[in-house]
Amino acid sequence: MTGFTFVEKVLAQAAGVTQARAGDVLDIRPHRILSHDNTAAIRKLFEQIGVPRIADPERLIITLDHAAPAPTTLHAQNHAEIREWVQLQGIRHFFEVGRGICHQVISEEALVLPAEVILGADSHTTHFGWLGAFGMGIGRSEVAALWATGELWLAVPKTLRIVLNGALPEGVTAKDIALKIIGTLGVDGGAYRAIEFSGTTLARLSLDERPVLPNMMAEFGAMSAYMPPDEVVFDYLRQRTTRPFTPLYPDADATYDETVTFDVSALEPLVALPHQPDNVVPLSEAYGQPIQQAFVGTCTGGRYEDLAMVAQVVRGKRLKARLLVVPASAQVLQRAIATGVLADLLEAGVTLGTAGCGACMGNHMGVPAPHEATISTGSRNFKGRMGTTDAPIYLANPYVVAASAVTGCITHPADLV
Amino acid sequence: MQTTHTCHVYGDDVNTDLIFAGKYTYTLRSQEEIAAHALEDLDPDFVQRVQPGDIIVAGRNWGCGSSREQAVTALKWSGIRAIIAESFGGLYFRNCINQGIRPIVLAGASALVRTGDTVTLDHAAQTVTLGGQTFALPPLSPSVQAILDAGGLIPMLKARYAKT
Numbered sequence: 381m382t383g384f385t386f387v388e389k390v391l392a393q394a395a396g397v398t399q400a401r402a403g404d405v406l407d408i409r410p411h412r413i414l415s416h417d418n419t420a421a422i423r424k425l426f427e428q429i430g431v432p433r434i435a436d437p438e439r440l441i442i443t444l445d446h447a448a449p450a451p452t453t454l455h456a457q458n459h460a461e462i463r464e465w466v467q468l469q470g471i472r473h474f475f476e477v478g479r480g481i482c483h484q485v486i487s488e489e490a491l492v493l494p495a496e497v498i499l500g501a502d503s504h505t506t507h508f509g510w511l512g513a514f515g516m517g518i519g520r521s522e523v524a525a526l527w528a529t530g531e532l533w534l535a536v537p538k539t540l541r542i543v544l545n546g547a548l549p550e551g552v553t554a555k556d557i558a559l560k561i562i563g564t565l566g567v568d569g570g571a572y573r574a575i576e577f578s579g580t581t582l583a584r585l586s587l588d589e590r591p592v593l594p595n596m597m598a599e600f601g602a603m604s605a606y607m608p609p610d611e612v613v614f615d616y617l618r619q620r621t622t623r624p625f626t627p628l629y630p631d632a633d634a635t636y637d638e639t640v641t642f643d644v645s646a647l648e649p650l651v652a653l654p655h656q657p658d659n660v661v662p663l664s665e666a667y668g669q670p671i672q673q674a675f676v677g678t679c680t681g682g683r684y685e686d687l688a689m690v691a692q693v694v695r696g697k698r699l700k701a702r703l704l705v706v707p708a709s710a711q712v713l714q715r716a717i718a719t720g721v722l723a724d725l726l727e728a729g730v731t732l733g734t735a736g737c738g739a740c741m742g743n744h745m746g747v748p749a750p751h752e753a754t755i756s757t758g759s760r761n762f763k764g765r766m767g768t769t770d771a772p773i774y775l776a777n778p779y780v781v782a783a784s785a786v787t788g789c790i791t792h793p794a795d796l797v
Numbered sequence: 798m799q800t801t802h803t804c805h806v807y808g809d810d811v812n813t814d815l816i817f818a819g820k821y822t823y824t825l826r827s828q829e830e831i832a833a834h835a836l837e838d839l840d841p842d843f844v845q846r847v848q849p850g851d852i853i854v855a856g857r858n859w860g861c862g863s864s865r866e867q868a869v870t871a872l873k874w875s876g877i878r879a880i881i882a883e884s885f886g887g888l889y890f891r892n893c894i895n896q897g898i899r900p901i902v903l904a905g906a907s908a909l910v911r912t913g914d915t916v917t918l919d920h921a922a923q924t925v926t927l928g929g930q931t932f933a934l935p936p937l938s939p940s941v942q943a944i945l946d947a948g949g950l951i952p953m954l955k956a957r958y959a960k961t
């Protein structure tokens with residue numbers, strides 16, 4: 381008998397069965413159930429089911445991050461309904477406006493640990509693979525069902541193994557690796573499958589870079605994505621929780637649907653052109669494209685190191701385009717203040733937003749006007765994503781986004797010096 | 798029993814933002830409001846054209862992107878009864894089932910018809926006919942069939958709790 385992949389093992393555990401194979405349908409009990417500004421709508425669905433109370437409120441995590449602080453009265457009403465629900469149901473893991481983006485906050489609070497399962501009403505729940513956990517996005521009805529029953533059916537996915545070898549060149553980041561994978565294999569390259577990352581590159585990635593890979597696998601159609609956790613991850617978690625955990629690794633002789641290998645040592649900065657994340661070209665082919673706004677933020681590109689990369693580029697410079705910086709969390713912001721990164725950003729003329737999703741999905745401050753182009757460290761450049769279909773979005777790593785803000789057109793950071 | 802449906806045909810990689818834009822997701826609540834913005838950024842005339850009972854026929858990766866369920870409900874509340882595509886975004890596929898909309902995976906479907914053509918579903922024989930060709934519908938697992946039969950995940954749970 382051959383060995384098991386990570387998803388086969390982790391989902392068997394979560395279902396309370398001894399073993400499972402790709403294709404098996406299991407009723408699993410997730411450790412965590414995530415929702416955010418969509419919680420009020422989920423509450424309405426839950427109330428239709430006819431169960432008065434949430435089965436296990438300890439498992440719930442709720443953040444107000446997608447349109448925070450509320451930009452309109454309607455958004456404020458939505459938040460008010462969620463706060464009332466949190467009170468009524470006694471939900472302890474609730475994070476207010478300003479604390480940050482759900483995926484970042486949950487990582488910082490160590491509410492998800494290796495080998496745990498989190499299901500969330502958010503497609504980027506794949507994020508938690510960076511901790512060696514299983515994270516998957518689900519729909520609002522499924523969250524309501526989980527609140528009522530604590531269980532959900534899942535078909536165990538097949539696994540695509542992505543092997544990353546080599547050290548990244550200077551100025552090239554995990555964002556470029558993600559764009560390379562999606563650009564090479566397409567936005568449905570991971571469809572219906574789970575991803576397992578491996579290879580020599582992983583251990584070289586910093587804590588802030590690691591989540592980029594599983595996070596952006598949502599743009600690849602993947603159900604979930606996993607990175608084998610190491611001591612660096614364990615240290616991060618031990619500083620934040622005393623809850624015990626036992627990491628889970630795939631067997632050496634596991635059966636994979638497919639294995640693809642990338643050597644990242646010759647990778648160059650990449651840009652995803654409008655309107656799809658797989659519309660990827662080398663930076664040289666997007667060079668000179670005028671942009672009116674640069675956006676640094678989101679669960680993909682708003683961590684401390686992203687801000688530090690931007691500061692490194694804009695320090696002592698003046699900006700030709702608007703540069704909006706929205707930290708992924710309040711802790712990211714505090715660190716940027718402590719190290720002087722924030723002062724450098726403000727000195728250069730950056731606009732600072734409240735920690736949260738910011739302009740990512742057209743719900744909050746920083747939306748572009750029609751015909752204004754944005755270059756973003758985010759993960760998604762769908763047509764209309766930032767609020768209007770006439771505003772094209774380019775995706776790139778933080779160095780390129782910062783350099784483009786300096787010149788007002790898509791630029792290689794090396795050309796600034 | 799056979800039913801005939803008028804179809805609306807779309808291409809590959811139609812994402813959830815095109816089906817229901819993110820800027821509306823936290824403020825629009827009623828079925829009418831949500832349906833009024835279906836496919837707004839891809840096909841602005843869709844909401845004028847669509848009739849109850851119509852179906853969508855699409856290319857690869859229909860509904861990729863966000864987990865937002867309104868990308869299914871906006872179509873459902875516009876009158877769409879089924880969605881045929883070469884493949885679906887994984888979350889979208891689940892959302893369809895949970896909303897009682899049957900997602901039908903059919904290779905080559907979007908090349909066989911144009912918007913306005915008729916598609917026939919034979920519910921007894923479990924076949925679909927489009928562009929003069931008849932195909933067997935892909936079989937469903939019992940748990941998925943049970944959700945569809947109940948009209949969706951929430952109605953299924955509602956019926957279950959009403960009994961106990």
Ligand code: SF4
Nearest residue numbers: 504678679737740741
């Ligand atoms: S930052 Fe953007 S992609 Fe991430 S959770 Fe928020 S809206 Fe979604």
